[in-house]
Amino acid sequence: MTAVDPNAIDTAEPVEGWIRICPADAVPVDRGVAALVGSTMVAIFRLSPLGDGPEEWFAVSHIDPRTGAPVMARGLIGSVERAPEAIATVASPLHKERYDLRTGVCLDGQGAGLEVFELRIIAQELEVKLPSGGHRQET
Amino acid sequence: MVGQRFVDELLRDPTTAASIELTVIGAERYPAYDRVALSSYFDGATLDDLTISNRAELARLGVDLRLGWAVTAINRDQQIVELADGQSIAYDQLVLATGSTPFVPPIPRADSGGCFVYRTIDDLDAISAWCEEQNVEQGAVVGGGLLGLEAANALRNLGLETHVVEMADRLMPQQLDAQASAMLQRWVDELEITTHLGFATQTIEGEPVRALVGSDREIAAQIVVYSAGIRPCDQLARDAGLVIGERGGVVIDDDCRTSDPSIYAIGEVACHAGQIYGLVGPGYAMASTVAAGLAGESVPFEGADTSTKLKLLGVDVACFGTTNPSDDRIEFSDPTSKVHRRVSVVGGLVTGGVLIGDISNYDVLHAMSLGVMPSTNVGSLLAPANEGSATAIELPDAAQICSCNNVTRGDCKSAISEGCHTLVELKATTTAGTGCGGCVPDVDRLLQSELESHGVAVKRSICEHFDYSRQELFDLIRFHDYDSWATVLNGHGSGRGCEICRPTVASILASLSNGYVLDGDQAGLQDTNDHALSNMQRNGTYSVVPRVPGGEITPDQLIALGEIARDYELYTKITGAQRVDLFGAQLHELPEIWSRVIDAGLESGHAYGKALRTVKSCVGDTWCRYGVQDSVSMAILLERRYRGLRAPHKLKSAVSGCTRECAEAQSKDFGVIATENGWNLYLCGNGGRTPRHADLFAVDLTDDELVAYLDRFLMFYIRTADRLQRTASWFESLDGGVDYLRSVIIDDSLGICDELEADMAAHVEQYECEWTATLSDPSRLNHFVEFVNAPDTNSVPVWISERGQRVPSR
Numbered sequence A: 001m002t003a004v005d006p007n008a009i010d011t012a013e014p015v016e017g018w019i020r021i022c023p024a025d026a027v028p029v030d031r032g033v034a035a036l037v038g039s040t041m042v043a044i045f046r047l048s049p050l051g052d053g054p055e056e057w058f059a060v061s062h063i064d065p066r067t068g069a070p071v072m073a074r075g076l077i078g079s080v081e082r083a084p085e086a087i088a089t090v091a092s093p094l095h096k097e098r099y100d101l102r103t104g105v106c107l108d109g110q111g112a113g114l115e116v117f118e119l120r121i122i123a124q125e126l127e128v129k130l131p132s133g134g135h136r137q138e139t
Numbered sequence B: 001m002v003g004q005r006f007v008d009e010l011l012r013d014p015t016t017a018a019s020i021e022l023t024v025i026g027a028e029r030y031p032a033y034d035r036v037a038l039s040s041y042f043d044g045a046t047l048d049d050l051t052i053s054n055r056a057e058l059a060r061l062g063v064d065l066r067l068g069w070a071v072t073a074i075n076r077d078q079q080i081v082e083l084a085d086g087q088s089i090a091y092d093q094l095v096l097a098t099g100s101t102p103f104v105p106p107i108p109r110a111d112s113g114g115c116f117v118y119r120t121i122d123d124l125d126a127i128s129a130w131c132e133e134q135n136v137e138q139g140a141v142v143g144g145g146l147l148g149l150e151a152a153n154a155l156r157n158l159g160l161e162t163h164v165v166e167m168a169d170r171l172m173p174q175q176l177d178a179q180a181s182a183m184l185q186r187w188v189d190e191l192e193i194t195t196h197l198g199f200a201t202q203t204i205e206g207e208p209v210r211a212l213v214g215s216d217r218e219i220a221a222q223i224v225v226y227s228a229g230i231r232p233c234d235q236l237a238r239d240a241g242l243v244i245g246e247r248g249g250v251v252i253d254d255d256c257r258t259s260d261p262s263i264y265a266i267g268e269v270a271c272h273a274g275q276i277y278g279l280v281g282p283g284y285a286m287a288s289t290v291a292a293g294l295a296g297e298s299v300p301f302e303g304a305d306t307s308t309k310l311k312l313l314g315v316d317v318a319c320f321g322t323t324n325p326s327d328d329r330i331e332f333s334d335p336t337s338k339v340h341r342r343v344s345v346v347g348g349l350v351t352g353g354v355l356i357g358d359i360s361n362y363d364v365l366h367a368m369s370l371g372v373m374p375s376t377n378v379g380s381l382l383a384p385a386n387e388g389s390a391t392a393i394e395l396p397d398a399a400q401i402c403s404c405n406n407v408t409r410g411d412c413k414s415a416i417s418e419g420c421h422t423l424v425e426l427k428a429t430t431t432a433g434t435g436c437g438g439c440v441p442d443v444d445r446l447l448q449s450e451l452e453s454h455g456v457a458v459k460r461s462i463c464e465h466f467d468y469s470r471q472e473l474f475d476l477i478r479f480h481d482y483d484s485w486a487t488v489l490n491g492h493g494s495g496r497g498c499e500i501c502r503p504t505v506a507s508i509l510a511s512l513s514n515g516y517v518l519d520g521d522q523a524g525l526q527d528t529n530d531h532a533l534s535n536m537q538r539n540g541t542y543s544v545v546p547r548v549p550g551g552e553i554t555p556d557q558l559i560a561l562g563e564i565a566r567d568y569e570l571y572t573k574i575t576g577a578q579r580v581d582l583f584g585a586q587l588h589e590l591p592e593i594w595s596r597v598i599d600a601g602l603e604s605g606h607a608y609g610k611a612l613r614t615v616k617s618c619v620g621d622t623w624c625r626y627g628v629q630d631s632v633s634m635a636i637l638l639e640r641r642y643r644g645l646r647a648p649h650k651l652k653s654a655v656s657g658c659t660r661e662c663a664e665a666q667s668k669d670f671g672v673i674a675t676e677n678g679w680n681l682y683l684c685g686n687g688g689r690t691p692r693h694a695d696l697f698a699v700d701l702t703d704d705e706l707v708a709y710l711d712r713f714l715m716f717y718i719r720t721a722d723r724l725q726r727t728a729s730w731f732e733s734l735d736g737g738v739d740y741l742r743s744v745i746i747d748d749s750l751g752i753c754d755e756l757e758a759d760m761a762a763h764v765e766q767y768e769c770e771w772t773a774t775l776s777d778p779s780r781l782n783h784f785v786e787f788v789n790a791p792d793t794n795s796v797p798v799w800i801s802e803r804g805q806r807v808p809s810r
Ligand SMILES: Cc1cc2nc3c(=O)[nH]c(=O)nc-3n(C[C@H](O)[C@H](O)[C@H](O)COP(=O)(O)OP(=O)(O)OC[C@H]3O[C@@H](n4cnc5c(N)ncnc54)[C@H](O)[C@@H]3O)c2cc1C
Pocket: B001, B002, B003, B025, B026, B027, B028, B035, B036, B037, B038, B039, B069, B070, B071, B072, B097, B098, B099, B100, B118, B119, B120, B147, B150, B233, B236, B266, B267, B268, B269, B277, B278, B279, B280, B281, B283, B310
């Protein structure tokens, strides 16, 4: 079994460009999953459509900013109605702070935010891109 | 605490935060925690629960936090402070918030082994470790003041025979006069804490301690806790030559500056106008003064009100204003209900008072003593609250609502009219209710009545996505027979829901027996613990709690649990509910671990759900000489019947085999005590933070009657309670109390008993162990893969070893 130490600074080869994760269908709706991109832990959310809108996808850091535990994918998703639109959110499973899934900003208090990652679906495959020049996992 | 508040206030303004280089030095190893709630640490609260400082946030703002280091000297000439390890840190402005230390009376052998003080988390850890290691049976507290009584209660909760010695002729001599103290004494006596008044401790006997010796008697005790007052921690300031008050404390002016203009002092270490404040409220006010001062504003500290309202040993106590022997008094005393209420009146105006056992109308009387409202109808306000007469009195805006943070009703009202329409917003904006939290119900009531008067529709809606209370939502789901989140949301909600309504709907669907909780769209509704059918711990790993019905377990099962724990290196602890809790399992290990638990003949304990926990039991007449019924069999019967039953909150229960009550059934949501003729049923008790003795509901029941009443009671609670409302507070909210409950459950006054029983029958019929169900379907195991794209790779938590077991690193 391979190990990823969440508290170690990434020393692995930098991971560049779009990385294939899994078939888009393997991600359940409205319940996050975690993925490993290089040694960065990413939480991926696939949200059911709002009204007539499309399905929405998000990728953010899997690390809970407040405690450093790798758990964000296990948080509850939801929305906050803030005119003009609804903000998609995830709440930390540990202390329940909510984060804006698009920007990563913490909506409860002034705590640190979540890092957000780019994500796309190409030929039914889900892909994630880390910021260029490799990436250090924040803990 | 006050230091932390200062830091929070200072950094609240982003420009200040960016321009200031802040170093925080604390002698304790932990980030700031809520000392006021210290005793709850013995009641199950963890250090995390008590922590009030957000380390990640401080780090983000660039605060240099040095914990576990004491400042040893202040060098005012060079403007540096020195640390114990020889380092020095420069300052432009220095804030002292060193608090106080408990005073240990100068008696021979005061520091023998087994003698402690009661001030810090470390003190509490040391006290419980000592009690355990030394098998302590008797304990004594020196000092019968507020903190002494709190310490005594803590010893009592540790199961000790507890004594309190007090030099004066009464308990809480500083705050209470003889009569009020006598009434408090009755409450204390009832708790079987022995009080020794007029007792001057002369020496400690033994090393480690064996007894406390006074002039006329000796009290056997293997632990002694001193609570004989506090002394400001002002040595640093003394050494540095700052001006010190007559009775200690660093002298400050209205800006909280000491005699050195670049040094401030706040909190319990400060002495303002000759007074040292031993309460957080005034300390917080000083913190605001200094934070404002550093940001260039002037918010002078002009002294503070020392009124207090608190729950001491489960008794409501309030003292306010001042009282002199020559004042006129209006009093009400009722020894049978142990209530004493007195106010002092001078020239027709209320100046102060004391309330014991019943603190209704405290806010009105307190406001009168501060002169912010006229002293009218004092006599009828003082009469004890009788039903129906509930406060129709309009308090003035100047009246305080939150004493910890000195927030007035007027502050709250203006925040509400400026748009704070939820409790969360109101608390964040005004800080009301963010101290000890005692005033939160008042703040909420004020909010609701203000909204009503502003014409804002007051909906007890659970969140922004549903315009319904939990009870209304339950009725809707039951009526329409909904079986998925999508149908509920489309029918009655909006948006995507949130972390409040999703678990609420999940729980209602589960209470109404809608199958495996992680199937279909219910998977995305489950709260943190239900999400993985195990309890998430602070480092993201889980604990596993198998069901041990009634606390009865075979040696083979116990061995199997031991082997599982050993194989997976799980930290093992016996819980208060007669079960075994195995900590530190990772998400991907859960299926294997639970499968071994099930192979050992055990099943899911549902410790992760807001559901029935355990039905605890004593051994009953099978073994016990006193037992009159088989309490174990009854506990097992009840636990098997109600296992897996999801409810608005967790449910605890116990069965005792006779009136000696070894299983503590009266502190449970439903408790059963055996009698010669059957079972007595007690409902709606609670332990934990706000203990409540259960009400005796029915006596001498047969087994069948007991089960029928419980079926109805539990389903009635599940139908009508608010989200996260325990049975105790649900009961308090029922108009008509226990008589009403009897009319619904025994006399079927609402005509719903058949429905309630049918719902319960459906639950019993459809119950399945959720882990057996998980393991029986390979597709359900996908929920327990950590990384979707790397099923064989897992994160590695950082562990350390403590007393031979693996625990998360700090
Ligand atoms: C059991 C208990 C119950 C209480 N209940 C209530 C209540 O109901 N209501 C109420 O208003 N108040 C209550 N209090 C009092 C309240 O806790 C204090 O008023 C409050 O903690 C004071 O805050 P402070 O910051 O001045 O001191 P503290 O909270 O004591 O903080 C001072 C800190 O400074 C550190 N320190 C000291 N010297 C140094 C040094 N040289 N270098 C570095 N660090 C140093 C100390 O280790 C400590 O951590 C209670 C206290 C206790 C112990």
